[in-house]
Amino acid sequence: MSGRESAPWVQAAGLLLAVVAGAARCGGQKESIPRPDLARVDAELRQAVEADQDTVRKAPGSAEGWGRLGDRYRYHDWLPEAAQCYARAEQLEPGEFLWPYLRGLTLARIDPTASAKALSRALEIGPDYAPAHVNYAQVLAHLGRLEEAREQFERASGLDPTSSHAELGLGQLLLASGQYPAARDHLELALQRNSEHREAHLALSQAYMALGEQEQARRHAERARQLPKETFMDDPRGSRVPPPAGARAHMEIGRELQKRGMLEQAAEQYREALRSDPNLEKVHYNLGTLLAKQGKLEEAAVSLGEAVRLDPDDQEARYSLGLVFSSLGKLDDASRHLRTVLERKPDNADAHYNLGTVLARQGQLDQAFGHLAEAARIRPEHADTQVNLAAVLAQQGKTDPAVAHLREALRIEPDHAKAHKILGDLLIEQGKSQQGMNEYRETLRLQPGWPEPARRLALALATRPKPTPQDLAEAVKLAELACEETGRKNPLALDTLAAAYAAARQLDRAATAAQQALEIAASTNQPELVRQIRARLSQIQSPSGETRGASR
Secondary structure: OOOOOOOOOOOOOOHHHHHHHHHHHHOOOOOOOOOOOOOOOOHHHHHHHHHHHHHHHHOOOOHHHHHHHHHHHHHOOOHHHHHHHHHHHHHHOOOOOHHHHHHHHHHOOOOHHHHHHHHHHHHHHOOOOHHHHHHHHHHHHHOOOHHHHHHHHHHHHHHOOOOHHHHHHHHHHHHHOOOHHHHHHHHHHHHHHOOOOHHHHHHHHHHHHHOOOHHHHHHHHHHHHOOOOOOOOOOOOOOOOOOOOHHHHHHHHHHHHHHOOOHHHHHHHHHHHHHHOOOOHHHHHHHHHHHHHOOOHHHHHHHHHHHHHHOOOOHHHHHHHHHHHHHOOOHHHHHHHHHHHHHHOOOOHHHHHHHHHHHHHOOOHHHHHHHHHHHHHHOOOOHHHHHHHHHHHHHOOOHHHHHHHHHHHHHHOOOOHHHHHHHHHHHHHOOOHHHHHHHHHHHHHHOOOOHHHHHHHHHHHHOOOOOOHHHHHHHHHHHHHHHHHOOOOOHHHHHHHHHHHHHOOOHHHHHHHHHHHHHHHHHOOOHHHHHHHHHHHHHHHOOOOOOOOOOO
């Protein structure tokens, strides 16, 4: 079992004969305990294996003892030996579902034909366990027995109406046979059962592409990119875990816990693995990415940095380290690692996108534009890339092409709130006040609590040439929202509230808000903003009480 993903299918020559021979030996008077090579195993694991073997030696008639030894072997990828142990347990308890089931799961990775026979036997004993039908169907599909696989997936779906894996399997079978509408229906049902099933999003993207619905295909492909590589199937009978021993076990347990969303427990298992073997690059990588998800960025940087030190060619770890440095504001380090990734893989759209974003934050706008443009060339249907291209162009004063990129982003993703917000900013700058306000309204429809577009819309309403009473009431409401969402600590929001109150002729409130804005701007050392707020406070306090603007 790999440290990051399930191991690929492997055919082992002569393996079936070895398993059968081992099972035959188990039937003799003297038990023959399969013993894998422990020469390169760390001391903790070796002791645990020898203890499990000793348990079997002392009680050779215990099916559970053989099963636990099989669990230990299976967990550490000693698969032929694990299969022998489960076969012996099955001989001792022939009516127990668990032993042929575990034997079938073990053999699925090395001998699918034998696996199918074992899983079929398990289902004769326990026909109502849905995960067994899913696993059996997957093996049958691998063997090309597609009609039988379909029947097993249907049986699993009927037994467990929450099983997204069963509907995924049906959808994939139909997709492979070109039955795209039916495939789409099953895959949509899979996502109704689990909206975060990555494989279902990927398959549905393929189905929609085949049906000519490119926008739907893009949406599901993009969603798949955001999800973990594997979608956990709840299978308590097939997920027996031996007491952890050795670095490998702690790593695998950590991965399983991480799949289940138990992040603190997973992190502790990774740390336990590193205490046993500090040179496991994959564990450093897994721990680093987990810590990054938890927002523990400094710790994540240490773990990912160690992964890169142990394996400088691991571009996935280097890319993740670049992202963590970017989040920490260590832009030079982020840029260095992302550039190295691109040296090895120049067509990595994500690396171009993130490097472009980092360079933009560093003020290197021409280079930023180049990398973002390359990201857009490689992956043209990515709305965020278009938005960031627009942001770079806007900083360069190139408003018209920036607007064009934002409209392209909204073609790709019509509900992209940030694109609507920035488009509103640029349209206001172009003097297209009504269009700009429309974009702010759409932004707030998509993201109602966002204070900045609320503030900007309030400002536009309060300072338009002939505001109506409805305009002014809305401006006050929006400015108050912006102030509340920022804890009344944002001087721009308070200044905008002062302008809205003044325009609505609520001069006492306007003066209070302006004074609060002035105090915060002064305490945070914003001299230009202080100057502007003082000028408007003076206007508010003048006999006419008129004010026509606020800080943008």
